[in-house]
Amino acid sequence: MDNTQPPTNEYNKYLNIFFNPELQQKCSECSGSNTNYIKKAINDNEFVLECKDKNCYWGRKISLNQYVNIDNQVAKLKKEKKSLLYKINNSVRLDNESEFKKIQKRYIDVSNDINTLEKKYTDNKKELMENIDMIYEFSSKLYKLFYDRKKIYEEINHSLVNSKLKGELIKIYKNEKDNITDKRIVDISKNIKLPSTEIKKWFEWFKLSVNYVKDNNTLKEYEQNLQDIKSEFQYNIQNFLNKSYEINTLKKGEIKISNIEMGDKNGDKDGDKDSDKDGDKEKDDDKKIKKRKKIKVNKIKTSGKKL
Ligand SMILES: [Zn+2]
Numbered sequence: 589m590d591n592t593q594p595p596t597n598e599y600n601k602y603l604n605i606f607f608n609p610e611l612q613q614k615c616s617e618c619s620g621s622n623t624n625y626i627k628k629a630i631n632d633n634e635f636v637l638e639c640k641d642k643n644c645y646w647g648r649k650i651s652l653n654q655y656v657n658i659d660n661q662v663a664k665l666k667k668e669k670k671s672l673l674y675k676i677n678n679s680v681r682l683d684n685e686s687e688f689k690k691i692q693k694r695y696i697d698v699s700n701d702i703n704t705l706e707k708k709y710t711d712n713k714k715e716l717m718e719n720i721d722m723i724y725e726f727s728s729k730l731y732k733l734f735y736d737r738k739k740i741y742e743e744i745n746h747s748l749v750n751s752k753l754k755g756e757l758i759k760i761y762k763n764e765k766d767n768i769t770d771k772r773i774v775d776i777s778k779n780i781k782l783p784s785t786e787i788k789k790w791f792e793w794f795k796l797s798v799n800y801v802k803d804n805n806t807l808k809e810y811e812q813n814l815q816d817i818k819s820e821f822q823y824n825i826q827n828f829l830n831k832s833y834e835i836n837t838l839k840k841g842e843i844k845i846s847n848i849e850m851g852d853k854n855g856d857k858d859g860d861k862d863s864d865k866d867g868d869k870e871k872d873d874d875k876k877i878k879k880r881k882k883i884k885v886n887k888i889k890t891s892g893k894k895l
Pocket of ligand 1: 615616617618639640641644645646
């Protein structure tokens with residue numbers, strides 16, 4: 589169970605061949621030398637590709653990635669666990685040892701699956717929670733800044749400064765910022781005839797205002813980022829890779845491909861609603877499935893062996 593494994597080129601290569609809308613697709617290995625086409629077949633979560641040219645022969649059976657919704661899957665497994673517990677009790681009561689061992693094994697497997705899925709859920713949730721905590725801390729810091737700024741504004745004697753003087757103070761602060769020394773403030777005080785203590789308060793208020801605007805913008809970025817993390821979290825929960833694809837090489841004649849149209853009631857059976865086939869390319873695959881239904885595709889026939 590690993591949600592990070594990227595599909596290999598080989599997997600993509602066979603997917604592309606299988607879902608190619610071209611009905612009669614030539615084998616790239618031997619296209620020049622014969623008129624054979626690649627045979628295609630599908631069966632639930634598996635498909636088969638085969639080049640039957642006698643000089644070229646190759647065959648692959650590919651099982652698709654299977655995705656589940658973690659929430660639904662855990663709920664399903666918990667239900668099964670409960671029913672297994674009931675069966676275990678029954679087998680103990682009836683003293684049926686072989687039945688007991690069989691159910692016990694399944695019970696352990698189901699419990700492990702639940703733990704793995706719940707851990708995946710928690711790991712995903714952890715990142716989300718860490719970001720929520722971080723934003724909370726940052727917001728608290730921002731609130732303190734807002735409060736300090738308000739406090740100093742209230743301490744300023746506004747009757748001493750008209751808008752023209754305020755404009756001059758802003759100009760000086762913009763030019764000199766944090767480099768303003770006490771000596772410089774005394775000079776300014778003489779120049780504009782405003783007490784040093786008042787000038788200091790104004791400069792402090794300017795500084796806190798600039799910081800507040802800056803931090804407020806940062807907070808907005810964090811919040812935007814959190815939205816992305818939330819979406820990703822939702823996506824990971826709904827599209828958890830429960831089973832990775834497998835590619836098997838077929839021996840000649842191992843699987844018989846007979847000519848059955850796709851989209852009949854057997855071929856169209858979707859099975860478990862929770863298991864999305866290839867959920868990472870859902871929309872893409874929807875289109876492909878539509879195309880796939882239009883074209884004639886063979887259905888896998890095995891010699892009595894279930895695939
Ligand atoms: Zn070939």
